[in-house]
Amino acid sequence: MDDRYFTPPIPNGWFQIAASDEIKPGEVKPLKYFGKDLVIWRSEDGELSVLDAFCPHLGAHLGHGGKVKGSSLECPFHAWQFGTNGKCTAVPYAEHVPRKAKLGTWHIKELANMVMCWHHAEGEAPTFEIPDEIPEWGNEDWTEFISREWTIRTRNQEMAENAVDTAHFHYLHGTTNMPKSQASVDGPIMRVYSDAGMETPRGTVDGSIESLNYGFGLAIVRFQGIVETLNVASTTPIDADHCHLRFNFSVKKTAGAEMARGVGKAFVAEVTRQLEQDIPIWENKVQYEKPLLCDGDGPIALFRRWCTQFYSYPQGQEAAE
Numbered sequence: 001m002d003d004r005y006f007t008p009p010i011p012n013g014w015f016q017i018a019a020s021d022e023i024k025p026g027e028v029k030p031l032k033y034f035g036k037d038l039v040i041w042r043s044e045d046g047e048l049s050v051l052d053a054f055c056p057h058l059g060a061h062l063g064h065g066g067k068v069k070g071s072s073l074e075c076p077f078h079a080w081q082f083g084t085n086g087k088c089t090a091v092p093y094a095e096h097v098p099r100k101a102k103l104g105t106w107h108i109k110e111l112a113n114m115v116m117c118w119h120h121a122e123g124e125a126p127t128f129e130i131p132d133e134i135p136e137w138g139n140e141d142w143t144e145f146i147s148r149e150w151t152i153r154t155r156n157q158e159m160a161e162n163a164v165d166t167a168h169f170h171y172l173h174g175t176t177n178m179p180k181s182q183a184s185v186d187g188p189i190m191r192v193y194s195d196a197g198m199e200t201p202r203g204t205v206d207g208s209i210e211s212l213n214y215g216f217g218l219a220i221v222r223f224q225g226i227v228e229t230l231n232v233a234s235t236t237p238i239d240a241d242h243c244h245l246r247f248n249f250s251v252k253k254t255a256g257a258e259m260a261r262g263v264g265k266a267f268v269a270e271v272t273r274q275l276e277q278d279i280p281i282w283e284n285k286v287q288y289e290k291p292l293l294c295d296g297d298g299p300i301a302l303f304r305r306w307c308t309q310f311y312s313y314p315q316g317q318e319a320a321e
Contacts, residue, residue, distance in 0.1 A: 004285070004286045004287060005155060005158075005286075005287045006287055006288075006289040007155070007157060007287065007307075007311055008121065008311045008312060008313060008314070009035075009155070009237075009239075009240035009241075010034050010035060010119065010121065010237045010239075010240060011119075011155075011156050011157070011215070011216050011237070011310040011311055012119060012120045012121060012124075012127075012215075012310050012311065012312060013118070013119065013128075013188070013214075013215030013216050013217045013310050014109070014116045014117070014118055014126070014128075014130050014214060014215060014217045014218060015033065015034075015116065015117055015119060015216075015217035015218075015234065015235070015236040015237070016114045016115065016116055016117075016217065016218070016234035016236050016246060017031055017033050017038070017040065017050065017108075017115055017116075017117045017236060018031065018040055018114075018115040019113050019114065019115065020048075020110050020113045020114065020115055021113055023040055023041065023042050023048060023115070024042060025042045025043065025044050025045070025046050025068075026042065026043075026044050026068045027041065027042055027068070028040070028041040028062070028063060028066045028067065028068060028073065029041070029063060030053060030061060030063025030064055031050075031053075031063070032238060032239075033117070033119075033236055033237065033238055033244070034119045034237055034238075034239075035237075035238075035239040035240060036052070036053075037052070037053035037054065037061060037063070038050055038051065038052065038053050038063070038106065039051050039052075039053045039061070039062045039063035039066065039073070040063075040115065041066070041068055041073050042068070043068060043070065043071040043072070043084055044068060044070055044071065045071060047071070047084050048084075048108060048110065048115065049073070049084035049085075049086075049105070049108075050105070050106040050108050050115075050117055051073070051082065051086050051103040051104065051105055051106070052086075052103045052104035052105075055075045055077060055078075055080060055103075056088075056100070056101055056102065056103065057075065057077070057078055057080050057101070058077060058078065060075050060076055060077035060078075062075055062076070062082070062103075064076065069081060071083060071084065072089045072090065078091075078093075079091075079092050079093075080101065082102075082103050085105060086102050086103040086104060086105040087101070087102050088101030088102060106118065106119075107125065107126055109130065111130060111131065111132070111133070111134065112133070112134045112137040112138075112232060112248075113137070114232075114234060116130060116217070116218065116234075119237075120312070121311075121312035122312050127188075128187060128188040128189075128214070128215070130214045130218055131214075131220075134220060134230075134232060136230045136250055136252075137232070137250075141252060141253055142230070142250045142251065142252055142253065143250050143251045143252075143253060143257065143260050143261055143264050144250070145232075145248045145249060145250045146248070146249045146250075146264060146265070146268050147246065147247065147248050147249075148246070148247045148249075148268065148272060149244065149245060149246045149247070150244075150245045150275070150276075150279070151238065151242055151243070151244055151245075152242065152243050152245055152279055152282060152283065153241055153242055153282075153283045154241075154242075154243055154282035154283055155237065155240075155241075155243065155287075156216035156217070156235050156237060156243060157216065157287070157307050158282050158285070158287060159235055159243065159245070159278075159282060160213065160216050160219075160235070160303075160307075161300065161303060162278060163181075163190075163192045163211050163213065163219070163303075164181055164183055164192055164298045164299045164300055164302070164303045165297070165298055165300060166180065166181050166194070166296075166297070166298035167296060167297060167298070172274075172277055172278070172281070173273075173274045173277055180194065180195055181193070181194045181298045181299060182194075182299070183298075183299040183302050183303065185302065185306045187309075188214060188215050188309065188310070189212060189213065189214055190211075190212075190213040190303070190306050191210065191211070191212055191213075192209075192210070192211045192213070192299075193208065193209070193210050193211075194208065194209045194210075195207075195208055206225065207223065207224050207225025207226070208223070208224045208225070209221065209222070209223055209224075210222045210224075215310055216235060216307075216310055217234060217235060217236060218232075218233070218234055219231075219232075219233040219234075219235075220232055220233075221233060223267075226263065227251055227252060227254055227255065227259075227260060227263050228251070228252040228254065229249065229250070229251050229252070229263075229264070229267050230249065230250045230251075231247055231248065231249050231271065232247075232248040233245070233246065233247050233248075234246045245275075247268075247271065247272075247275075249264060249267065249268050249271070250264070251263050251264040251267065
């Protein structure tokens, strides 16, 4: 485990673990997130399920060789079958199914082609909700989404803090102005709004960035300026030291589909450039419990207070203020 951080290793919240269209009826895949082995599968009638991966019988991983049989998932080792609720439904060579034969189940929700999974360090049920839909997703007025993804040696809070760290945009990414960010919180949701002028061959175009953050796992970011652009971002802890970042971009076809696609590609390239400048910072920095801040840093203190709700602290340890 990395000792660069003072916060618990894996936060609580909703996180993307797959794309919906990756798991078709009858398909099974192994996953590794939250420092755990999982299996994701769809029954033949289309019901999606995420379970703990290891069979309670003799420990085989159901994601490696497991098969969907109707509405059950069959273990590759001895053909024990488990339903979408994790309960053992059949043991082909036994007269009685062991009463305790059950796999742990995970709360999931499909949103905009994302499979979102609830993680809580103490096994609690979801304490907040995420949206039921994202209006731009699948809307014919918007371009098809362009996706990018990275695996980064860092943690969720370090990445999320960028949204309120206004100074780094100028000094790390070379933006011509230093955006002024306003942040507000409503329970597990943080809204960050920034004015952001955009340089073009015809001069500076006024613009803005609004980010709605649902915990650490889902950010819906809307850019206004030359054209309207959307980024649906998800950041999922793989283990205590690594995160899986996914970006999904779409552009409104205000000035025509071809122009929107061209702007979208340019926008994705620029965001990718900035993101990849952040990676060596994230992968090598330390997380100070009480950072030394100054008056131009943006609402980092507010952000840090908001973050504490997403951790399960060991007994006797309190969240830092």
